[in-house]
Amino acid sequence: MTTAMVRAENVHKSxxxxxxxxxxxxxxxxxEVFCLLGPSGSGKSTFLxxxxxxxxxxxxxxxxxxxxxxxREEGDKLYELRESEVAAQRRDIxxxxxxxxxxxxxxxxxxxxxxxxxxxRESRTDARDRALQLLDRVGLGExxxxxxxxxxxxxxxxxxxxxxxxxxxxxMLFDEPTSALDPExxxxxxxxxxxxxxxxxxxxxVTHEIGFAREVADTVVFMDDGVVVEAGKPADIIGNPQHAxxxxxxxxxx
Amino acid sequence: MTAASxxxxxxxxxxxxxxxxxxxxxxxxxxxxxxGALVWTVATNDNIQWPVVGDYLFNSNILxxxxxxxxxxxxxxxxxVxxxVxxAVMRLSxxxxxxxxxxxxxxxxxxxxxxxxxxxxxxxxxxFPRLGVGPISADTNSLIxxxxxxxxxxxxxxxxxxxxxxxxxxxxxxKGQTEAAHALGLTSTKTMRRIVLPQAMRVIVPPxxxxxxxxxxxxxxxxxxxxxxxxxxxxxxxxxxxxxFEMLLVASFWYLVLTTVLTFAQSRLxxxxxxxTSQGAPAGPGFAARLHANLRPGRTATQGASR
Ligand SMILES: Nc1ncnc2c1ncn2[C@@H]1O[C@H](COP(=O)(O)OP(=O)(O)OP(=O)(O)O)[C@@H](O)[C@H]1O
Ligand SMILES: [Mg+2]
Numbered sequence: 001m002t003t004a005m006v007r008a009e010n011v012h013k014s015x016x017x018x019x020x021x022x023x024x025x026x027x028x029x030x031x032e033v034f035c036l037l038g039p040s041g042s043g044k045s046t047f048l049x050x051x052x053x054x055x056x057x058x059x060x061x062x063x064x065x066x067x068x069x070x071x072r073e074e075g076d077k078l079y080e081l082r083e084s085e086v087a088a089q090r091r092d093i094x095x096x097x098x099x100x101x102x103x104x105x106x107x108x109x110x111x112x113x114x115x116x117x118x119x120x121r122e123s124r125t126d127a128r129d130r131a132l133q134l135l136d137r138v139g140l141g142e143x144x145x146x147x148x149x150x151x152x153x154x155x156x157x158x159x160x161x162x163x164x165x166x167x168x169x170x171x172m173l174f175d176e177p178t179s180a181l182d183p184e185x186x187x188x189x190x191x192x193x194x195x196x197x198x199x200x201x202x203x204x205x206v207t208h209e210i211g212f213a214r215e216v217a218d219t220v221v222f223m224d225d226g227v228v229v230e231a232g233k234p235a236d237i238i239g240n241p242q243h244a245x246x247x248x249x250x251x252x253x254x
Numbered sequence: 255m256t257a258a259s260x261x262x263x264x265x266x267x268x269x270x271x272x273x274x275x276x277x278x279x280x281x282x283x284x285x286x287x288x289x290g291a292l293v294w295t296v297a298t299n300d301n302i303q304w305p306v307v308g309d310y311l312f313n314s315n316i317l318x319x320x321x322x323x324x325x326x327x328x329x330x331x332x333x334x335v336x337x338x339v340x341x342a343v344m345r346l347s348x349x350x351x352x353x354x355x356x357x358x359x360x361x362x363x364x365x366x367x368x369x370x371x372x373x374x375x376x377x378x379x380x381x382f383p384r385l386g387v388g389p390i391s392a393d394t395n396s397l398i399x400x401x402x403x404x405x406x407x408x409x410x411x412x413x414x415x416x417x418x419x420x421x422x423x424x425x426x427x428x429k430g431q432t433e434a435a436h437a438l439g440l441t442s443t444k445t446m447r448r449i450v451l452p453q454a455m456r457v458i459v460p461p462x463x464x465x466x467x468x469x470x471x472x473x474x475x476x477x478x479x480x481x482x483x484x485x486x487x488x489x490x491x492x493x494x495x496x497x498x499f500e501m502l503l504v505a506s507f508w509y510l511v512l513t514t515v516l517t518f519a520q521s522r523l524x525x526x527x528x529x530x531t532s533q534g535a536p537a538g539p540g541f542a543a544r545l546h547a548n549l550r551p552g553r554t555a556t557q558g559a560s561r
Contacts (some may be wrong), residue, residue, distance in 0.1 A: 083441060084441060087439045095434075101430040103435075119438065119440055
């Protein structure tokens with residue numbers, strides 16, 4: 001764990017006049033499972049979306065695997081990357097959304113095959129083989145031919161994880177992957193994520209599942225109002241929070 | 255527990271005397287009488303030479319005019335849809351130049367009557383006697399025939415309306431779809447083609463069907479430049495043989511046949527589409543409702559009125 005997979009230095013982001021991120025400093029090590037906790041509106045999603053350039057940052061530096069995201073730095077000048085270059089950076093970063101965002105006009109299999117075929121130009125047979133493997137891995141080998149509308153929320157989210165994994169990402173971002181699920185379906189998605197963590201995937205997970213954070217996370221970060229309030233081992237942050245805001249938040253969700 | 259106890263007997267089915275719908279019967283009788291009287295006066299009207307209507311219904315020039323009308327409808331719709339998609343994508347683009355060009359186009363082509371546009375393209379030779387690039391040029395009037403001017407005008411006009419329909423379709427697709435595609439590394443172009451447009455189709459197809467029917471009727475306007483469509487031919491015979499009204503009946507007959515066929519095709523297409531999406535989307539309006547909607551005065555009427 002020498003190089004950081006994600007490094008954020010003093011990251012700022014505003015929407016209009018509202019500053020949502022007020023200087024975030026974070027480092028996510030290679031292979032680390034990193035859980036972001038915080039109340040609604042604290043900027044967790046915004047920060048996650050900045051990491052794969054779905055949002056642009058206003059100030060600071062944000063890099064993934066040593067590469068600046070969205071910009072090229074030459075001397076003391078920043079150059080905006082072209083669209084194709086941004087797309088190339090995103091290939092290596094998988095993202096899983098709260099509302100799944102599967103492509104409804106494609107089967108589970110086609111959802112997983114889409115990016116390898118269209119972006120990485122894999123042959124359809126290779127892509128299909130790997131997609132079937134991935135669907136098997138998330139326990140949905142039998143459902144390859146189903147459309148998203150024919151799957152439960154938990155199954156859809158597992159397809160979404162397989163879809164992201166198909167690009168062989170070096171980093172996975174999860175934005176409240178279980179928040180839109182019925183309680184009895186949360187476990188199956190968390191299980192897939194635990195497997196992934198065990199295999200050494202670097203993951204940043206925004207979640208309200210404190211149990212998951214305590215069990216799986218290497219680092220837990222508590223964010224509030226656009227700043228990192230405290231960060232550390234799950235046992236410390238969840239078991240023995242130092243700040244009043246963290247205590248107040250945890251007492252509500254635990 | 256709501257399980258029926260065994261001793262419970264099934265009640266006798268309701269046999270009620272229905273409410274008498276006297277009003278319905280009276281109104282039906284009045285309608286039948288009125289329609290009968292109208293048909294009678296038209297059918298026995300000495301001023302209409304019915305044999306002429308029969309003779310010309312399948313006249314080869316009339317049929318050829320019908321084919322031209324169909325060609326104009328199909329070609330201008332296909333080209334209009336393609337150009338409309340381009341304009342819609344331009345309008346939603348991040349590039350302000352493209353956005354402005356698209357807006358200006360819509361402003362221009364939706365703000366002027368299609369009849370004026372038809373005549374304008376036909377008379378282009380008045381201001382540009384010759385058209386060409388560099389040394390290669392040709393006489394404008396030989397380059398743009400009446401059919402060419404008609405096709406140009408109808409296409410450019412239709413593109414403006416299709417652009418709005420396509421834009422509505424694109425905007426109807428959840429933003430999360432674009433984000434998911436971008437997050438996978440798809441470029442904007444790929445995202446539009448592979449993810450957004452296929453989903454927008456559900457919203458785009460029904461109004462486009464209406465556009466086709468409207469277009470079929472709008473093509474009759476090209477008779478003003480003698481583009482040899484169904485209406486041109488009908489009018490030609492009418493004034494030549496002093497059978498204006500008969501020929502209008504012939505033309506109306508064929509327009510009705512074509513709109514009815516198109517409406518039928520439209521209903522079938524929409525049913526297919528609702529099934530293909532696997533969302534179990536409710537079926538659209540039935541054939542009768544569709545036909546009724548299509549026979550309403552559409553844009554053609556309003557544009558015609560602005561003469
Ligand atoms: N595109 C946007 N335009 C304007 N404001 C936005 C936009 N996206 C987010 N915000 C605002 O930024 C703030 C932080 O939002 P964000 O979604 O990052 O919070 P969050 O911590 O993920 O909350 P939640 O737990 O509810 O998902 C909120 O006040 C939100 O209203
Ligand atoms: Mg959020």
